[in-house]
Amino acid sequence: MRLFQxxxxxxxxxxQYKLWFGHHGLHDYRRITETVNTHQQMNTExxxxxxxxxxxxxxxxxxxxxxxxxxxxELGMIKPNETFIRVLPKKHYE
Structure with a gap:
């Protein structure tokens, strides 16, 4: 009986060892889940x-x-008889 126990x-x-630390265990599951979530976000973007x-x-x-x-x-092209005016943002000097 003791041998059976x-x-x-x-x-x-x-x-339990296989579940927590083995191949295809919880660690791999969490890593793969994070990877899938990252790829889903990239796909959405x-x-x-x-x-x-x-x-x-x-x-x-x-x-x-x-x-x-x-x-x-993109090219800054203008029509004939048209004046191109470019307004640059004011630079802050410290």
Whole structure:
């Protein structure tokens, strides 16, 4: 009878060891869960960026206003007989 109890105790100890410290145990589960959460956040941010890019593409496909806006904003282009004025933020010197 004592041998059977000792065997059960050893089996329980082995199972607990595997659960807490073994391969595919709780430590691995927590690490993988954190990794999945990080990837889900990254995917959410990338989906938002993709939606903005798709909206930009549609705007550029539909009309010249989008092209003109980009040219003015990114390239600093101006129309004939137009004056370009650039206002710079005031620098704070300490």
């Amino acid at each position: 000792l065997a059960l105790f050893c089996l329980c100890a082995y199972i 990338l989906l938002k960026r993709n939606k903005l890019l798709k909206a930009d593409i549609e705007d550029l496909k539909l009309g010249l206003e989008g092209v003109e806006e980009r040219a003015r904003h």
